Amino acid sequence: MDIIAAGKTDIGLVRKLNEDCFGLREDRQLYVVCDGMGGHNAGEVASATACQIVAGIYGDHFDRVLSEDRLRLPRMFSPATDVLTKAVRIANHWIFAKGAADPSLSGMGTTIVAAAIEQDVITLLHVGDSRIYRYFDGELIPLTTDHSWAAEVEKSEKLTSEQARQLVNRNVITRALGVKESVEIDVAVRKVVENDIYILCSDGLCGLVEDDSIRRTVSQAGGDVEKIASLLVQLANERGGVDNVTIVALKITGSVTASQLPELETVTVDTEPSEYFPLEEELAVLVEEEPPQSNGNGKKSNPLPLIATVIIVLVLVAIFYIIFKG
Secondary structure (H helix, E strand, O other): EEEEEEEEEEEEOOOOOEEEEEEEOOOOOOOEEEEEEEOOOOHHHHHHHHHHHHHHHHHHOOOHHHOOHOOOOOOOOHHHHHHHHHHHHHHHHHHHHHHHOOOOOOEEEEEEEEEEEEEEEEEEEEEEOOOOEEEEEOEEEEOOOOEEEEHHHHHHHOOOHHHHOOOOOOOOOOEOOOOOOOOEEEEEEEOOOOOOOOOEEEEHOOOOHHHHHHHHHHOOOOOOOHHHHHHHHHHHHHHOOOEEEEEEEEEEEOOOOOOOOOOOEEEEEEEOHHHHHHEEEEEHHHHOOOOOOOOOOOOOOHHHHHHHHHHHHHHHHHHHHHHHHO
């Protein structure tokens, strides 16, 4: 089994700043999308911090966090689900701490959707109104439920999704990272199959485009994840582009070997006790002090400058050799 992934973010047609961020840690099969909020550049800081902390904890400190008794979750999960949940807790508390320490960042926050693959299962985690979809055999299935005022009204008043889309306060979210010291996190685990496609997106897509249009656009891409990301960004801008839009698409390729890891319907992981905060802060500082494995837009650092330098050095060595040999 292999995973092919691609990500794309766009400022849109109205906003002056892109406060979205995505992260790909393909070495650990981890994929993240965040949509920041806050005055000035605070939303950008919140989303970038969430991507960095989650990717750093999950990618570089997996074993330590998994075995750390002082971060224990209220229930047992598989290793990937356990560490990803703890990583998001750490990101939440660190964003809150940054906002409390710096008045210019006060009140900042971010949504998050994250997916991590472990053997034949995918852990899906979210806070806020960014979404995860599964596309398979022509069908698009929402895998997350928005933490928003509109979603709550839609459920309680039995509105259609189109009616909920017309609500005046539809963009008010009821849960986000960094707004409080601790946060509830929704977690699910599902089996994957060959040719599964998963789409993580900010509400710059799903807030403007109905699910059936997303489905048709994904179908047109023919399973090409780069094309899926590009076409969905284009679609959001065609619908007005009033918000930043970010897409991460990943596809399961090759045969999938069955494991004993169980599926899990969506559960809400409760907030952690305050005794966890000192260690969470220690780990967050550790991640921020390390060189990042990917930059803020999820793309790995470009090796071309280093390659060009090596080539130039080799050419110069060859020239000097020819001169002195001659």
